[in-house]
Amino acid sequence: MTFxxxxxxxxxxxxxAGPYEQKGPLKNYYDATYDDFYSEMDTFEQAESKMIExxxxxxxxxxxxxxxxxxxxxxxxLLNQLVSSNYAASNLSIPFMGVYNAxxxxxxxxxxxxxxxxxxxxxxxxxxxxxxxxxxxxxxRYPVEYxxxxxxxxxxxxxxxxxxxxxxxxxxxxxxxxxxxxxxxLGVTDxxxxxxxxxxxxxxxxxxxxxxxxxxxGYYDIILTGDLGVYGxxxxxxxxxxxxxxxxxxxxxxxxxxxDTDKQPVYAGGSGPACAPLVTYSYVFNKMKKKEYARVxxxxxxxxxxxxxxxxxxxxxAIAHAISLEVISE
Amino acid sequence: MEKNKYKxxxxxxxxxxxRLYNGMIAFITGGxxxxxxxxxxxxxxxYLNIPTSEATIFMIITLIFIGCLFTCFxxxxxxxxxxxxxxxxxxxxxxxxxxxxxxxxxxxGLVTGIGANMFKLAGSVIIxxxxxxxxxxxxxxxxxxxxx
Numbered sequence: 257m258t259f260x261x262x263x264x265x266x267x268x269x270x271x272x273a274g275p276y277e278q279k280g281p282l283k284n285y286y287d288a289t290y291d292d293f294y295s296e297m298d299t300f301e302q303a304e305s306k307m308i309e310x311x312x313x314x315x316x317x318x319x320x321x322x323x324x325x326x327x328x329x330x331x332x333x334l335l336n337q338l339v340s341s342n343y344a345a346s347n348l349s350i351p352f353m354g355v356y357n358a359x360x361x362x363x364x365x366x367x368x369x370x371x372x373x374x375x376x377x378x379x380x381x382x383x384x385x386x387x388x389x390x391x392x393x394x395x396x397r398y399p400v401e402y403x404x405x406x407x408x409x410x411x412x413x414x415x416x417x418x419x420x421x422x423x424x425x426x427x428x429x430x431x432x433x434x435x436x437x438x439x440x441x442l443g444v445t446d447x448x449x450x451x452x453x454x455x456x457x458x459x460x461x462x463x464x465x466x467x468x469x470x471x472x473x474g475y476y477d478i479i480l481t482g483d484l485g486v487y488g489x490x491x492x493x494x495x496x497x498x499x500x501x502x503x504x505x506x507x508x509x510x511x512x513x514x515x516d517t518d519k520q521p522v523y524a525g526g527s528g529p530a531c532a533p534l535v536t537y538s539y540v541f542n543k544m545k546k547k548e549y550a551r552v553x554x555x556x557x558x559x560x561x562x563x564x565x566x567x568x569x570x571x572x573x574a575i576a577h578a579i580s581l582e583v584i585s586e
Numbered sequence: 587m588e589k590n591k592y593k594x595x596x597x598x599x600x601x602x603x604x605r606l607y608n609g610m611i612a613f614i615t616g617g618x619x620x621x622x623x624x625x626x627x628x629x630x631x632x633y634l635n636i637p638t639s640e641a642t643i644f645m646i647i648t649l650i651f652i653g654c655l656f657t658c659f660x661x662x663x664x665x666x667x668x669x670x671x672x673x674x675x676x677x678x679x680x681x682x683x684x685x686x687x688x689x690x691x692x693x694x695g696l697v698t699g700i701g702a703n704m705f706k707l708a709g710s711v712i713i714x715x716x717x718x719x720x721x722x723x724x725x726x727x728x729x730x731x732x733x734x
Contacts, residue, residue, distance in 0.1 A: 299693045398707065399690035402683060403663025405608075405670045408601045443589035444596065452596040456587070490599045498595070499587050 258435040258468035264370040266420045267428040269537035270315040272307050274415025280515045285538035287314050293390050304388035307417040308344035315419045326350045327378035332361035333386045340386050358558030359483055361385050362533040363577040367434040369422045386417035387528030409449040411485045411527035418533035432580040437461035441573040451488015454557035457574035459495050465578045473502050477549040482532025482556050483511035485524030510535040532556045544583050552581040615672025653681035683707040
């Protein structure tokens with residue numbers, strides 16, 4: 257399912273990032289960074305919630321609006337009951353929708369908001385996402401201080417939050433179309449290899465998008481998936497080639513861009529809902545403003561992982577949503 | 587793509603863990619832990635003038651204390667990550683598992699947080715430790731009449 261948009265623009269975006277991202281290759285692109293995982297709060301969960309609030313308030317000051325001017329706030333994160341988003345929304349008091357698609361949440365939010373802006377149901381919308389390494393570890397894996405050994409294919413949840421301001425005002429980056437993906441499950445049960453879980457979903461969504469829009473893969477200056485990691489990226493490349501005969505050339509994965517996987521202790525790269533938008537809203541938008549990229553396809557991939565279901569010996573389903581971003585033609 | 591075919595593709599792009607290296611690290615650090623334990627045991631027995639069986643208990647308490655303390659200081663997880671089973675298998679691993687869970691949930695209340703979650707990791711060790719002790723004790727009783 258692909259939606260085409262004529263009047264939806266990301267006018268501005270903001271990014272706040274945690275201590276590991278602060279030392280990563282994109283450190284100069286973020287609006288704000290935190291030196292520790294608490295960001296002056298009592299607990300990690302509260303810190304994650306504060307990160308959403310911070311990114312939204314930075315965004316509001318960038319676009320010169322107050323929260324009373326915003327029609328809708330869409331946000332999501334990894335935690336049970338979307339607590340980070342809910343508590344941030346409680347403090348922001350903007351009409352709120354919580355969304356969950358694991359690491360594909362960011363693009364899911366953008367697609368929902370774009371549809372509403374395009375149909376003029378709302379004038380503007382803020383789409384936020386967050387993730388926090390320690391809250392994710394606590395919920396999905398082991399206690400943070402346990403530090404159990406992990407295989408090389410593990411991805412490291414990014415800490416931070418990213419927000420985008422959408423409206424029909426013609427400025428910033430154009431959202432040209434969006435493709436809603438299907439849930440794909442090829443039987444991977446390894447919770448330490450999310451790249452393998454998500455690669456088929458990414459491939460399926462890319463192919464659907466190309467078919468629906470009748471485009472060739474070379475139409476885009478760069479295709480970005482987020483967040484397959486170093487090994488997931490290789491799996492997707494080969495999967496696309498053997499299954500669909502398509503060679504991914506102008507392609508990168510945000511998990512490999514947000515961290516220096518050779519120097520930082522992040523195993524196969526970043527993950528989490530914040531990973532793809534942190535890279536896109538900062539580094540990629542910067543490149544688009546400099547006209548180095550004119551057309552970008554962002555494919556956010558989410559492993560719909562639940563420890564309960566994995567313990568019940570079920571495999572992990574995955575989803576990917578794609579959004580086509582363009583520099584506004586004069 | 588079929589699941590089996592995809593599994594092969596995934597395996598092709600999945601790096602091998604360096605089992606020999608990890609095993610050697612665990613062997614050496616685990617060995618050092620054993621040597622440290624024995625050293626402590628001899629020291630306690632010699633200086634406190636107690637039988638070695640009692641000194642063993644003193645040694646275990648010391649190692650548990652050190653494991654917990656280092657976990658609280660926040661660097662023991664990095665050691666565990668490096669030494670792997672060299673620090674997880676000895677008694678320090680058990681202490682570390684309990685302490686890290688306690689630390690994780692300390693902000694959620696004494697009963698509902700620490701009390702309910704402290705055994706999250708270590709609980710299985712206790713359950714299956716007791717079950718296997720019981721089973722092997724029973725086997726020993728049946729085979730040897732509990733003499734040896």
